[in-house]
Structure formats: C-alpha cells, structure tokens
Amino acid sequence: MDGKRVRGGLYLAGVMAFAIIVGGGAMGDTSPAQIMLFLIFIVLPIAFVVLVVRALIRVGDKRPPPVQFVAPQAGLGPGWYPDQQSPGFIRWYDGTQWTSHVQPANTPPPPPSY
Structure with a gap:
C-alpha cells in the first residue's frame, strides 16, 4: 500500500466521522467537547495503528541489491x-x-x- 492511498483513506475516514458527528447522525446533538473526545479517542488511535503497520511493512521490505555488470x-x-x-x-x-x-x-x- 502506498502512502497516498493510506493518507487518502485516513482523510476520507476523518471527514466521514466528522460529518456524522457534526451532522447529528446517530448521536443526536453533539457539543464541541464530544467532537474533540471522538477525535482524540477514535480517530487518532486508528491513525496511529495505520502508521505503525505501514512502518512495519517498510522495515520488512527487503529488496535484493541492484545487479551490477x-x-x-x-x-x-x-x-x-x-x-x-x-x-x-x-x-x-x-x-x-x-x-x-x-x-x-x-x-x-x-x-x-x-
């Protein structure tokens, strides 16, 4: 998975979550404090996990050295x-x-x- 796809997915998930919260989706009326709590406890941990997985994939990527003639x-x-x-x-x-x-x-x- 390349970086653009990961960032795009995170951006889309954040926008959707924000729209659900602010639009009153299933949660009804929300306050700014609830929005901040949602961002802190839901979005940031998900972003952290995605970044850690991405870093581990890069560490495990062992490409052979280029062929020298x-x-x-x-x-x-x-x-x-x-x-x-x-x-x-x-x-x-x-x-x-x-x-x-x-x-x-x-x-x-x-x-x-x-």
Whole structure:
C-alpha cells in the first residue's frame, strides 16, 4: 500500500466521522467537547495503528541489491594470460570469456583446440 492511498483513506475516514458527528447522525446533538473526545479517542488511535503497520511493512521490505555488470577490459584480445585463480598457471581467453584451458606458466603455450 502506498502512502497516498493510506493518507487518502485516513482523510476520507476523518471527514466521514466528522460529518456524522457534526451532522447529528446517530448521536443526536453533539457539543464541541464530544467532537474533540471522538477525535482524540477514535480517530487518532486508528491513525496511529495505520502508521505503525505501514512502518512495519517498510522495515520488512527487503529488496535484493541492484545487479551490477562488470564491463570487459578494453583491448583484451584472445590469448594466454596469467590465471587469477591459480598463480603459476596461465589460462586461455577467447576474446569474450575465460575458458577451462589452463596450463603451467613456464611451458610454451600451444594453440587451443576447440
């Protein structure tokens, strides 16, 4: 429920309650003291409960963090590069992604076979 709907509902309920009291609805003649008591003991507690529920809903709203895309390094072409996961090894990069081809860094790299 968004804030505009909650505020609109509270406003409408308050106006209706005020109209019933002032218009003499089911209560007959009312004094200003009765109107104030009605507002204090009926409308304000209802508004308080609505605000507390709204706050609890916001606290429980756990949205996942936004997805962050890592931009590829510019100019990195296909070839053998030092493996970031295994020091002393090199890994083949095909120009778009790292492959599973890994070998020790001290041997001459053969071309990868697909």
